[in-house]
Amino acid sequence: MLESLDPRVNRLGLPDSFGSPFGSSSLDQFETYEAFVMTKPGKPFEHVGIVHAPNEEMAWLFSKEQYTRRGMIYCALCVIKTENVKVSAVTDNDLDVYTTIEGEYSGQEKDSFEVFHLIKRGKQHKHSGSVMAADFEDAMRSANQSIERPKTVYNVWIAKTEDIFSSDEEDADIWDTLKEKKYRDAIDYKAADKIKAFKEEQA
């Protein structure tokens, strides 16, 4: 199987014969982090995409640049290293992925885990709750018991709470857009009057 520094590539289980060779000796690509944003206070974090970064602080900064640009108003951002996200099986045809798991929740409260659900194909994962459990499999069983699921869940991502790097609430002013940056918005460019005046002048 092909090996890559990008865990998402490894999960695909591509045969060696596929495409260009990975893991060349000069590989200097950074690891990937998954970025999640909160659109309004109290709303759950939702996945927006990935960034490549050398560490979680840089990943957070790159994510802010990449995913919270003008016109996209958010109030919180967090990142998780891709390899620290445990991914469940993917189901289909209205089959809830929790129905496919086996075993019972151990009841142990060793670690805290955050659980993200995918409830619509084509959309992105949303934070659904936190659980205490012994390990990732156990966290899945715990989530099955304790997190309410109004809709079918097709895929679950689980990460340890301690592996999440998030913005601080006290730094909320970083999300304010400066007034003098209007030149970055379409609305700042009005043209109709000028075209009209030009046409009248030509007529």
Added chain:
Amino acid sequence: MYGGGNTFEAMKATALVDEDPIKLAEFEARIERGEKIEPSDWMPQLYRKQLIRMIEQHAHSEIIGALPEGTWITRAPGFKRKLALMAKVQDEVGHAQLLYGAAETLGKSREDMIQDLINGKSKYSNIFNYPAFTWADSCFISWLVDAGAIVNQVANSKGSYGPYCRALERICAEESFHLKYGHHCVIHLATGTKKQREMMQAAVNRWWAPMMHFFGPSDKISVHSEILMKWKVKMASNDECRQQFLDMYVPKIWELGLTIPDDKLMKNEATGQWEYTEPDWDEFKRVINGDGPCNKERLAVRRKAEERGRWVREALLAPKAKYVTPLA
């Protein structure tokens, strides 16, 4: 912006022979239902390959496309134009990041994509192999090349691959500023002094042929693939995109008193189709294969950026290394 005229690999007659027919039928049924394909889903190798190719080309076009406009930031007329152009170029590089991220989900690493760009194996939008001589060229790109790219991107955002569609939705949201900004710049020149008008007209004359090439070879001669349409990899044919662009923008160019250097250009009211002189596809092929005015320069800039950035990446990969003041 910038995603236009993708080149696809010619189909091999045997391309689908090795695929599992049951999985293939399920895959096609999913697309037929309008559902998105996600990275973890089964997909035919051909689908994977063509999508990597298309998204990668799109990403390369964003970073290479930032070059002709980027050179005009310091020389843009006035502080406000400089700020706006800087914001736009920054957007384009951000779009490349989003697109590389989407292509990576298909199994090709970002580093390999950058490598293939530098060594010439992967293509990017052919229009950026032409130089931006004057400020008016930069204005043409901001308005009309972006407009052409939006035509393509809006079509592709309805395609079948989830991560690509999501990246395109984010990109299209930012494009509205580019289009308005570019239009504003062109209006300013076209309705300005005689000299400004002449400069804008000269830019239109220079860029019209590359703009017609932008959407890719005519459907009559391009590698036509029904299966890519069926799988919603390609959402509209090259000619359909070109027609849509002409329909939306030729009247807007004409209303500014600018002319287009093509005597045959007119809308056939009976068919609703635009008629035009067939673009020179030999020139298109020649330039895309490396013999354009700026091919070498564009790749040299990329190569230099890659080399100059190496020490930064290496330094960042060793976060525990500490700076020690030299002893002597």
